[in-house]
Amino acid sequence: MSASESLVCRRHPAERTYIRCGKCEEPVCPRCMVHTPVGVRCPNCVTYVKDPIYDVRTTVILKAALVGAGLALLGGVAWGLIQLLLPFLFVRLLLAGVLGYAMGTVVGASANRKRGAALQAIAGGSVLGAFLLAAFVAPFAAFSVYNLLALIIGVVTAVSAVR
Ligand SMILES: [Zn+2]
Ligand SMILES: [Zn+2]
Known part of the structure; x- marks a missing residue:
């Protein structure tokens, strides 16, 4: 040949x-x-080259998503309860910022301080989840303009914490 x-x-x-x-x-x-x-x-051999890197990244994202879901649960209940106890507008807005920052920071820390669009989505999604849960705990005016403003503040601070 x-x-x-x-x-x-x-x-x-x-x-x-x-x-x-x-x-x-x-x-x-x-x-x-x-x-x-x-x-x-060939496709057979490439799986061995690619998988370790891919796995590490997937594991980091999955871990961050789990942490984010846990934070959404805890943060949502806390957010709702504090709103019930202190139904003031400035408390709502301040709380959104503090919660967003805390959730974004913890999500970022769980991913070894890596950054990226996926982590930003997880951080923002966690705040959204917490917000929806808080709306169940404290249903009064849950979807008022001010509460939506609080949601935006929370999501923005969370996303910028992992930017
Ligand atoms: Zn071929
Ligand atoms: Zn091969």
């Missing part, structure tokens, strides 16, 4: 190729070859 002779891809028998996987030397066609920092790989 000469060097210029074309090979047949094992996954796509109709595809001819000159390229082999850099690890297992299986012929790979343009449809299934994967470019990695260490060269061309």
Whole structure:
């Protein structure tokens, strides 16, 4: 077999190729070859290259999401109870800022202080979850303009804490 002779891809028998996987030397066609920092790989070999990095990132995000859900639960009940005890507008707005900052900071800390859009979404989502739960605990004027303003303050402070 000469060097210029074309090979047949094992996954796509109709595809001819000159390229082999850099690890297992299986012929790979343009449809299934994967470019990695260490060269061309077949789909089989690339899973071993990619998975560890992917797993770490997924684990971090999942952990942050769990922490965010827990915070939403605790924060939501606290938010509602404080609103019941101290039904003043400035308390509501101040509380939203403090809660948002605290939730964003804890979510960020749970992800080893990594930053990113996913964490911002988790931080903002946690505040939204807490807000909805607080609306159940303290249903009065839950969706008033001021409460929505409080929600915005909470989400913005939470998101900026992980920015
Ligand atoms: Zn391979
Ligand atoms: Zn192929």
